[in-house]
C-alpha cells in the first residue's frame with residue numbers, strides 16, 4: 012500500500028494532472044469504461060443487491076458529461092479586488108494531491124465513482140477502496156478501472172477492515188468516506204494523525220413530516236422508498252386523523268410497484284448480508300412483541316428477504332427510533348400539533364435529509380428556521396440529491412463536507428489565494 016500511495020504521489024508531482032486536457036481525457040476514459048462494462052456491472056449489482064445497476068451507470072455517465080461540459084468554467088481563476096487598483100488578486104482551485112475514497116455497499120458504483128469524478132476533475136491522483144460487502148460489483152469495478160484508467164492516476168485497493176486499517180496508516184491529502192458513523196469516527200481518528208482533512212458522507216434517521224396540507228396520495232407514493240438508501244424515509248410523522256389514509260395509500264403504492272407478491276417481484280431488492288438481516292430481524296421481533304406491525308413483518312433468512320413493513324403507535328422510545336433503520340420498515344409516529352412534530356425531529360440527531368409534505372409557506376419557513384439537516388426536500392423525498400446545482404452532504408452526525416457539481420471540485424481542491432502586486436505602485 013505504501014508503494015501504491017508513493018507512486019501516485021510521485022505521479023502527482025510530475026504536474027501532469029494540472030492540465031485540464033489531461034483531466035478531461037481521464038474523465039472520457041471513465042465514460043468509455045462505463046459503457047464497455049455496463050452489462051457486467053448490471054449483473055454484478057443484481058448479484059449483490061437483487062436490483063438493477065443500470066441507473067447507477069447512467070447517473071455516473073451523466074455526471075461525467077456534466078463535469079466535462081463545465082470543467083473550464085468550474086476551475087477558472089476567480090478574480091477578486093486587490094488592495095489597490097494596480098494589484099491583481101484571484102482565487103485558484105489547486106488540486107490537493109493524492110486522495111483516498113472509501114465507498115459503501117448500498118450504491119456500490121455511484122458512491123465511489125461520483126467522488127472519483129470530482130477528484131479527477133480537480134486534478135488529483137486517487138486510491139479507491141470500494142466496499143468488500145458488495146463483492147461482485149467491487150470485482151467488476153476493479154477490472155474496469157484497471158483497464159480504462161491511467162494507473163498513475165487511479166489505483167484500486169480491495170479488502171475489508173484489515174486492509175483498510177493498513178491503508179489508513181498512509182498519509183493522504185484528503186479522505187472522502189461514505190458509510191456509517193461508527194466507521195466515520197475511525198476514519199477521522201486515522202486522518203488526524205496526519206492532519207488530513209476528511210469528508211464524511213454518513214447517514215441517520217431521515218423523517219417524512221406529513222401535514223394537514225399534504226396531498227396524501229403524493230405523500231404515500233414518495234414515502235415508499237424505505238430501503239437501503241441513506242436518504243430514504245426512516246420514519247413518518249403523521250397527523251393522527253390522516254394515518255389510516257396514509258397506510259392505505261402506501262400499501263396500494265407498494266402493490267402497484269411490486270405486485271401482490273413482493274417476494275417474487277423482480278424489482279424487490281434483498282438485504283445485503285446476513286449480518287444486516289439479523290439486525291433487521293431483531294427490530295421486527297421487537298415491533299411484533301409490542302403488537303405494532305400493521306402490515307408485512309415477514310422475513311426469510313435463506314434469501315435475505317424482508318417484507319415491506321408498516322409499524323404504528325411508534326414512540327421515540329421504541330427500538331425502531333434508536334438508530335438508522337436502513338431497511339424496508341416504515342414506522343409511523345402520529346402527532347397532534349406541528350410544534351410536537353418539530354420537537355420529535357429535534358429530539359433526534361440531525362438527519363441527512365428532512366422531507367416535508369406541505370404547501371403551507373408558514374410551515375415550510377418554520378422547518379427551515381427551527382430544524383437542522385443536511386438537506387430539506389419539500390413535497391418529495393431525496394430529490395435534492397438529483398439536483399447537481401445543490402451541495403450534497405450532512406451536518407452533525409449525518410456527516411461533514413459536501414460534493415456534487417462544482418462542490419465536488421471544491422472539495423477536492425484547495426482555494427488558494429494569489430496576490431500579485433504591481434511593484435511600481437507599492
Ligand code: NAD
Pocket residue numbers: 113114115116117118122140141142143144170171172175176189190191192194197212213214215240241242335337363405410
Ligand atoms: P460498509 O460496511 O460497506 O462500510 C463502508 C466502508 O467502510 C467500506 O469500504 C468498508 O470496507 C469500510 N470499513 C468498514 N469497517 C471499517 C473499519 N473498521 N475501518 C476502516 N474501514 C472500514 O457500508 P455501511 O457503513 O454499512 O454503509 C451504510 C451506511 O452508509 C448507512 O449509515 C448509510 O446511511 C450511509 N450512507 C451514506 C451515504 C451518503 O452519501 N451520505 C450514502 C450511502 C450510505
